[in-house]
Amino acid sequence: xxxxxxxxxxxxxxxxxxxxxxxxxxxxxxxxxxxxxxxxxxxxxxxxxxxxxxxxxxxxxxxxxxxxxxxxxxxxxxxxxxxxxxxxxxxxxxxxxxxxxxxxxxxxxxxxxxxxxxxxxxxxxxxxxxxxxxxxxxxxxxxxxxxxxxxxxxxxxxxxxxxxxxxxxxxxxxxxxxxxxxxxxxxxxxxxxxxxxxxxxxxxxxxxxxxxxxxxxxxxxxxxxxxxxxxxxxxxxxxxxxxxxxxxxxxxxxxxxxxxxxxxxxxxxxxxxxxxxxxxxxxxxxxxxxxxxxxxxxxx
Numbered sequence: 001x002x003x004x005x006x007x008x009x010x011x012x013x014x015x016x017x018x019x020x021x022x023x024x025x026x027x028x029x030x031x032x033x034x035x036x037x038x039x040x041x042x043x044x045x046x047x048x049x050x051x052x053x054x055x056x057x058x059x060x061x062x063x064x065x066x067x068x069x070x071x072x073x074x075x076x077x078x079x080x081x082x083x084x085x086x087x088x089x090x091x092x093x094x095x096x097x098x099x100x101x102x103x104x105x106x107x108x109x110x111x112x113x114x115x116x117x118x119x120x121x122x123x124x125x126x127x128x129x130x131x132x133x134x135x136x137x138x139x140x141x142x143x144x145x146x147x148x149x150x151x152x153x154x155x156x157x158x159x160x161x162x163x164x165x166x167x168x169x170x171x172x173x174x175x176x177x178x179x180x181x182x183x184x185x186x187x188x189x190x191x192x193x194x195x196x197x198x199x200x201x202x203x204x205x206x207x208x209x210x211x212x213x214x215x216x217x218x219x220x221x222x223x224x225x226x227x228x229x230x231x232x233x234x235x236x237x238x239x240x241x242x243x244x245x246x247x248x249x250x251x252x253x254x255x256x257x258x259x260x261x262x263x264x265x266x267x268x269x270x271x272x273x274x275x276x277x278x279x280x281x282x283x284x285x286x287x288x289x290x291x292x293x294x295x296x297x298x299x300x
Contacts, residue, residue, distance in 0.1 A: 007053045008053055011078070012033075012051065012052045012076040012077070012078040013050065013078055014048050014073035014080050014081065015048065015049045015062060015081040015082075016047070016062055016065045017046065017047035017059075017062065018063040019037070019047055019174075019176060021177075023063075023120075023124045025200060025201070025202050026061065027056075027059055028051075028056045028060065028201070029201045029208045030203065030204055031051060031056035032051055032056070033050055033281060034049075034284065035047060035049055037172075038069070038235065039175075039235070039288065040066065040233060041230070044176060046069070048069050048072060051130050055129075056129055056130040056203070057131070057203065058129060058203050059128050060125075061123075061125055061126055062083055062106060062127065063082070063123065063126070064089075065080065065082040065089050066086060066089055066232070067089050067092055070092060070093060072237070072265070074261050075150075075263065075264045077150055077262070079137040080103055081113065081128060083106040083126050084105065084107040086232050087226055093105075100261060102137055104136055104140065106128075110136050113136035114126055114132070150264075152264075155276055158278055159188065159249075161185070163248070164185040164249045165249040165297070165298050167182075167249075167296070168297045168298075169183065169295060169297075170215075170294075170296075171293065172215060172285045172293050173291060173293070174287075177194055177196070179285060180193040180196065181213055181246070187209075189210065189211050190213055210283040211278045211279065211282070212245070212246065212277045212278055213246040214245050214267060214282065214283070214284045215246075215286075216265070216285070216286045217287060218235045218237055218286055218289060219289050221236075237258060237265075238260065240258075242254075242256075243255055245267050245277075246297060251297040251298070251300060254267060254268050254269045255268050
């Protein structure tokens with residue numbers, strides 16, 4: 001997106017966000033550049049918001065991380081903001097901290113970046129801001145700028161207005177309500193809803209909008225052995241699988257690939273060409289293989 005050079009190159013921040021029903025509406029979506037949504041424990045799901053060129057004065061509720069979110073944050077060599085995590089995540093993050101990401105743990109040395117609000121109950125009341133996170137990241141000796149080896153995605157110009165379909169919709173089911181999108185040809189964007197209700201960011205009072213929606217299908221299993229008494233989700237997020245890429249009111253059926261922990265997850269069409277996205281906010285919807293994602297969109 002058009003922005004100042006200093007903003008375009010500052011350290012990305014990847015923040016874990018609660019999606020329990022009582023955590024809604026969450027704050028910070030309209031300042032995020034990229035948003036991930038993926039399954040979590042007990043039929044829940046969780047978000048990870050990635051910030052860079054925009055400032056987020058209020059972000060939350062912040063929750064714990066999982067290993068697959070860690071590896072998505074590692075794609076951007078981001079400051080990783082979270083309230084702890086499961087045992088595997090706690091063991092894993094120290095092995096890549098300072099190399100593939102920069103840990104800003106609310107339950108550790110990053111505690112100063114977070115505060116709790118009184119209008120919600122624990123654990124759904126932990127909040128932060130990009131200013132607090134960047135300040136704390138600097139204190140923890142994270143770099144101020146995005147590191148050079150971050151992978152880059154291809155982007156393109158928007159489809160001409162006469163080439164866009166007039167309407168379109170997407171529905172991605174999750175345990176606590178589907179993520180829905182309604183396509184606007186006038187703005188060439190997707191208006192987002194949760195469980196049938198328009199998603200509004202409390203920070204600015206505006207509808208949450210995506211310019212690209214990418215659905216990634218991944219094998220989902222459950223780990224009951226690492227932490228007895230807990231059923232932890234495991235997503236096969238390294239390797240390859242099927243994908244749907246929505247842009248310009250159309251859909252491209254293709255594949256995703258991620259070769260290693262710090263490698264960018266890339267999207268390819270049926271001919272093996274990397275798919276160029278429109279400039280603007282990207283929503284990456286991760287679901288279990290076999291999930292019935294429904295949509296009304298012309299094939300690109």
